[in-house]
Amino acid sequence: MSTTVEDALLTRRSCRAFRPDPVPRTEVERLLALASRSASNSNCQPWRVHVLTGAAKRALTADLLRAHDEGRRAASEFGYQPGAGEWREPFRSRRRRFGEGLYRDALGIEPGDTAGRLAHHRRNYDFFGAPVGMVLTVSRLPLRxxxxxxxxxxxxxxxxxxxxxxxxxxxxxxxxxxxxxxxHLDVPADHVVVCGIALGYADEDHRLGAHRTTREPVSAFATFHDRVAD
Known part of the structure; x- marks a missing residue:
C-alpha cells in the first residue's frame, strides 16, 4: 500500500497479471470519487467510466476475444495514436525497447515468435485477468x-x-x-473511447511481477530557464 503521492508514483506500473481476488464495489466507487478530483478545463469533467465485473465483464471479454480472433479490428474514431509503422524517433526506439523488455526479457518470447506475442497481446481483452475492467470515454465536443x-x-x-x-x-x-x-456499454454517440483500464491485485508470483520499465532522466526532457537571453 502506498502512503504518499511520491510512493504511489514510484510504485505505479502497468500490471499485466492480476489475481482473481474481488475488489469491493464500495472501494471502486471510492477510487473513482478520488479520481474525479482531477483537474479539467473549466471544470468541464468530460469523462465517463463504465465499470465491469462478474457476468457483464465475462460477456464483454468473450465478445472482444471473438472479434480479435476473427480479425474484426475497426478504424479509429479519431487520430488517437500513430499506426505501427508511423512512430518517429525518439519514440520509435523507446517503443521498440519497451517491446523487447516485455516480450523477450520478461516473458521469454523471441522476436520471431509471432504466435507467442499474439497470445500475450490477446490477454488484453480479458483485462489481464483483473476482476474489474473499466472503459474510459470522453465527450467528442471539446475533444482535444x-x-x-x-x-x-x-x-x-x-x-x-x-x-x-x-x-x-x-x-x-x-x-x-x-x-x-x-x-455492450451503450456509449453515448457524442463520446469516444479513450482506453480500457484493468484494476485489481497484482499477481506478484507471475513472471511479469518483477517487470519494470525505465524512464528518461530529467536532463533529457526538462530545460531550466533562469536568465534572460542576450
Whole structure:
C-alpha cells in the first residue's frame, strides 16, 4: 500500500497479471470519487467510466476475444495514436525497447515468435485477468482538451489505486474494437473511447511481477530557464 503521492508514483506500473481476488464495489466507487478530483478545463469533467465485473465483464471479454480472433479490428474514431509503422524517433526506439523488455526479457518470447506475442497481446481483452475492467470515454465536443482531461483523470485513478494497494493497466488496445464496446456499454454517440483500464491485485508470483520499465532522466526532457537571453 502506498502512503504518499511520491510512493504511489514510484510504485505505479502497468500490471499485466492480476489475481482473481474481488475488489469491493464500495472501494471502486471510492477510487473513482478520488479520481474525479482531477483537474479539467473549466471544470468541464468530460469523462465517463463504465465499470465491469462478474457476468457483464465475462460477456464483454468473450465478445472482444471473438472479434480479435476473427480479425474484426475497426478504424479509429479519431487520430488517437500513430499506426505501427508511423512512430518517429525518439519514440520509435523507446517503443521498440519497451517491446523487447516485455516480450523477450520478461516473458521469454523471441522476436520471431509471432504466435507467442499474439497470445500475450490477446490477454488484453480479458483485462489481464483483473476482476474489474473499466472503459474510459470522453465527450467528442471539446475533444482535444477532453483528452488532456482524460489523462489527468486516468493518472488520478492509478495513483488512488496504489494508495489502496491495488494495481492498474491502461489499455489503448481496446479502442481497436470500439464497436464491441459500444454495443455492450451503450456509449453515448457524442463520446469516444479513450482506453480500457484493468484494476485489481497484482499477481506478484507471475513472471511479469518483477517487470519494470525505465524512464528518461530529467536532463533529457526538462530545460531550466533562469536568465534572460542576450
Amino acid at each position: 482538451g477532453a483528452l488532456v482531461d482524460a489523462g489527468l483523470f486516468l493518472q488520478g485513478l492509478m495513483l488512488a489505486a496504489r494508495g489502496a494497494g491495488l494495481h492498474t493497466c491502461a489499455q489503448a488496445s481496446l479502442i481497436d474494437f470500439h464497436p464491441v464496446l459500444r454495443r
